[in-house]
Amino acid sequence: MNIATDARTCSGLQGQSPNQLGRLGVIMSDLTKNFINGRWVESPSGATFESRNPATGEVLGVCTRSNAEDVEAAVAAAVNAFDRWRKTPAPRRAEILFRAAEIMLRRKEDLAQLVTNEMGKVIAEGRGDVQEAIDMTYYMAGEGRRQFGLVAPVELPNKFGMCLRDPIGVVGAITPWNFPIAIPCWKLMPALVLGNTVVFKPAEDTPLCAAALIAILEEAGLPPGVVNMVLGYGEEVGAPLVEHPQVPCISFTGSNEVGRQIAIKCAHLGKRLHLEMGGKNAIIVMDDADLDLAMDGIVWSAFGTSGQRCTAASRIITHNAVKNELSERLVDRAAQLRLGYGLLPNVDMGPVVNEQALEKIHGYVMIGVQEGAKKLVGGERATDGDLARGYFFKPTVFEATPDMRISQEEIFGPVTNIIPVRSLEEAIAVNNHTRYGLSTAIYTRDVNRAFTAIRDVSTGILYINAGTIGAEVHFPFGGTRGTGNGHREAGVQALDTFSEWKSVYVDYSGRLQRAQIDVE
Numbered sequence: 462m463n464i465a466t467d468a469r470t471c472s473g474l475q476g477q478s479p480n481q482l483g484r485l486g487v488i489m490s491d492l493t494k495n496f497i498n499g500r501w502v503e504s505p506s507g508a509t510f511e512s513r514n515p516a517t518g519e520v521l522g523v524c525t526r527s528n529a530e531d532v533e534a535a536v537a538a539a540v541n542a543f544d545r546w547r548k549t550p551a552p553r554r555a556e557i558l559f560r561a562a563e564i565m566l567r568r569k570e571d572l573a574q575l576v577t578n579e580m581g582k583v584i585a586e587g588r589g590d591v592q593e594a595i596d597m598t599y600y601m602a603g604e605g606r607r608q609f610g611l612v613a614p615v616e617l618p619n620k621f622g623m624c625l626r627d628p629i630g631v632v633g634a635i636t637p638w639n640f641p642i643a644i645p646c647w648k649l650m651p652a653l654v655l656g657n658t659v660v661f662k663p664a665e666d667t668p669l670c671a672a673a674l675i676a677i678l679e680e681a682g683l684p685p686g687v688v689n690m691v692l693g694y695g696e697e698v699g700a701p702l703v704e705h706p707q708v709p710c711i712s713f714t715g716s717n718e719v720g721r722q723i724a725i726k727c728a729h730l731g732k733r734l735h736l737e738m739g740g741k742n743a744i745i746v747m748d749d750a751d752l753d754l755a756m757d758g759i760v761w762s763a764f765g766t767s768g769q770r771c772t773a774a775s776r777i778i779t780h781n782a783v784k785n786e787l788s789e790r791l792v793d794r795a796a797q798l799r800l801g802y803g804l805l806p807n808v809d810m811g812p813v814v815n816e817q818a819l820e821k822i823h824g825y826v827m828i829g830v831q832e833g834a835k836k837l838v839g840g841e842r843a844t845d846g847d848l849a850r851g852y853f854f855k856p857t858v859f860e861a862t863p864d865m866r867i868s869q870e871e872i873f874g875p876v877t878n879i880i881p882v883r884s885l886e887e888a889i890a891v892n893n894h895t896r897y898g899l900s901t902a903i904y905t906r907d908v909n910r911a912f913t914a915i916r917d918v919s920t921g922i923l924y925i926n927a928g929t930i931g932a933e934v935h936f937p938f939g940g941t942r943g944t945g946n947g948h949r950e951a952g953v954q955a956l957d958t959f960s961e962w963k964s965v966y967v968d969y970s971g972r973l974q975r976a977q978i979d980v981e
């Protein structure tokens with residue numbers, strides 16, 4: 462089954478019967494609804510919003526536009542389902558996740574095409590998005606039989622001590638559009654396997670991907686109320702979810718601007734908050750680097766997903782000795798990238814997500830020019846032929862200095878800056894000097910330099926001789942400084958976000974034993 466068979470006319474989901482689309486078609490045949498207490502329901506608001514293909518401008522679906530009333534219903538369902546779900550043995554909870562992963566695997570191509578249609582990334586990357594979701598779901602299903610606690614010796618006789626994980630309650634999961642299948646799974650799967658229930662608020666740009674994922678969890682057998690999804694905008698759905706008194710844990714991935722607002726609210730309300738926000742990631746290229754290898758890593762990291770990855774390389778910190786050669790080669794490679802609708806063959810780079818993104822990126826190009834940065838290639842909207850129908854921006858390379866705004870602020874588009882430096886020490890200092898701390902890469906053939914970088918680079922992720930993107934689900938993912946708030950997504954570390962530690966002491970002495978006092 463092929464969701465977007467007609468790549469020539471870019472017809473997306475149009476013209477496919479619900480039967481052809483299978484389960485996806487049931488959700489997307491007319492109005493895409495909320496999922497509350499195991500039922501697909503419209504918002505009583507009666508309002509709607511559209512999901513559009515950013516490559517073609519075509520409407521893919523019409524969705525119910527929710528508000529605080531829908532959040533209230535979703536939270537009530539999640540609260541109601543919590544006690545039963547937390548008492549369901551973790552291996553049984555995990556079996557449902559395992560089935561969901563199997564369904565995702567079978568539907569991988571359909572889901573990938575949906576990602577490309579709704580969010581714009583090229584189909585190979587759409588498949589990667591879905592594969593990451595599958596990997597995360599299998600991995601967290603494995604946690605059904607792990608979630609290891611700790612048993613340790615205790616200081617008094619005839620006493621036993623252990624600690625174990627408890628679920629928190631209702632988790633509010635708020636996600637961006639750039640990984641519309643993977644990022645929701647990074648939050649939902651650990652939260653669920655630990656015994657929490659969830660109210661999920663996906664990005665307004667990718668509601669159909671979210672609905673497709675939730676339909677898979679429904680099909681896998683998740684009981685009513687355990688996962689609920691409310692579609693709509695940040696202020697109308699996200700804000701009431703953050704503020705709801707019966708949602709003790711919020712997990713947010715998105716921009717710093719929104720994340721900071723949420724942090725202030727959660728601090729006032731005393732909520733547990735997990736933040737994954739922006740990046741200003743750098744690739745350091747030393748004078749001994751394999752430049753062919755570095756060039757492939759730079760092009761992939763700077764222009765993959767049209768630069769719309771939190772780990773995208775928007776700074777290329779380059780040793781002076783190789784700067785001219787690297788600049789020339791990068792300009793050449795950027796100019797050769799083929800832009801287009803991501804389901805068409807031979808397309809290297811898709812559109813950016815929407816009109817506002819296009820304006821923001823263009824605004825930063827203007828800022829860079831005003832700041833005196835040297836524009837080497839690109840810098841404008843791409844409008845040739847069919848590209849005029851979508852939101853395409855030409856791959857852009859500047860030569861800039863470390864303190865310019867374009868070297869400090871997240872642009873979230875296909876724009877990268879070459880920043881010349883004289884030494885490894887200067888490169889690392891420049892790398893560490895931004896408000897973000899997500900991902901860094903270094904290209905060098907010198908093992909001493911590689912280990913110096915491992916010691917001194919202060920981002921949450923570091924690659925040696927590979928670009929800034931390529932995280933795997935069993936390693937912790939997240940950033941230092943303004944990128945996050947100390948939590949990590951993925952790996953066993955993700956379990957800490959969605960559970961409370963409970964220490965348990967069992968005294969089988971039959972008498973009062975006082976810790977720290979009866980020390981004989």
Ligand code: NAD
Nearest residue numbers: 636637638663664695699700715716719737738739740771
């Ligand atoms: P965004 O902050 O605009 O939106 C993210 C989500 O928050 C959306 O669902 C949105 O509706 C919701 N939201 C908006 N206002 C809200 C409010 N007042 N209260 C509650 N929720 C609200 O971000 P975006 O444009 O969707 O995503 C791009 C950003 O995400 C970039 O900054 C990128 O770096 C970041 N990101 C970070 C990671 C990471 O793991 N560090 C991964 C992917 C994306």
